[in-house]
Amino acid sequence: MRIQEHPILGTYDKGQLVEFTLDGKTMTGYEGEPIAAALRAAGILQHRHTRKTGEARGVFCAIGRCTDCVMVVDGVPNIRTCITPLKAGMKVQTQYGVGPKEDAE
Known part of the structure; x- marks a missing residue:
């Protein structure tokens, strides 16, 4: 599920x-x-749940502008x-x- 070659960014090591x-x-x-890429490759698409309604959110913009992909790291x-x-060793x-x-309120 990883992108191997991006039409704009090309390839990466x-x-x-x-x-x-x-x-x-x-x-x-x-x-x-x-x-988020490692999670997506593992089939994980939900990163957080909203405070008010508990709705699931995941990657939306993928460029760091929105907050849908935020997690505790x-x-x-x-x-x-x-x-x-x-x-290596990150706790997500x-x-x-x-x-x-x-700790959810």
Whole structure:
């Protein structure tokens, strides 16, 4: 499910395959690719749930302008996963409102 060749951006060199966690589950992705790309390649499309209605959101603009792809990354909420590079050992959590599930208001 990864884009191998983009009509505008061309191709890119994949980084090393690394492990990270999503809501406690071990996953893999390529170091340096956006977190959202690694999640999409694994079939994960929901990144957060809205505070007021609990509706699921995922990648929308994919350029860091909107906030639909924000997640809690290494304990920090509101990280735009479409522009944040993946690193080995990252702890990624689905965001509920303004934080992870246990902190949701």
